[in-house]
Amino acid sequence: MLLRERDTAKGVLVSVCDEDCLGETYEDGDISLEVTEEFYAGEEATDADPExxxxxxQGATVGNLVGEESVGVAVDAGLIDEERVLDVDGTEHAQLLWI
Known part of the structure; x- marks a missing residue:
């Protein structure tokens, strides 16, 4: 999984994606999910294990996850409700917001 963390004016943004999703675009009706190098990878990204x-x-203000493995890790840890996971063209996508 590719993990990227960055500080923003509104808190810590964490993006996680399965490596095989990088560079792909998933579309389902009005929904279009583009898994770009700019957002999910780059020099700041690391190859991360589930832990x-x-x-x-857990330290993020906002999280954005794409792919079965990435979303599955968050669901298994109780951070994402499985019922809230989107299926976009056969690919899992979830967002996390701590308030």
């Missing part, structure tokens, strides 16, 4: 992903999401 690192969970730690990052």
């Amino acid at each position: 690192a992903v969970i730690d990052a999401l």
Whole structure:
């Protein structure tokens, strides 16, 4: 999984994606999900194991996840409600917001 953390004016943004999703665009009706290098990868991204992903999401203000493995880690850790996971063209997508 690719993990990227960045500080923003509104808190910590964490993006996580399965490596095979990088560079793909998923579309389903009005929904279009583009998994770009700019947002999910880049020099700041790391190849992360499940523990690192969970730690990052627990410290995030906002999380954005794409792919079965990435979303599955967050669901298994109880950070994402499985009922709230979107299926976009056969690919899992979830967002996390701590308030």
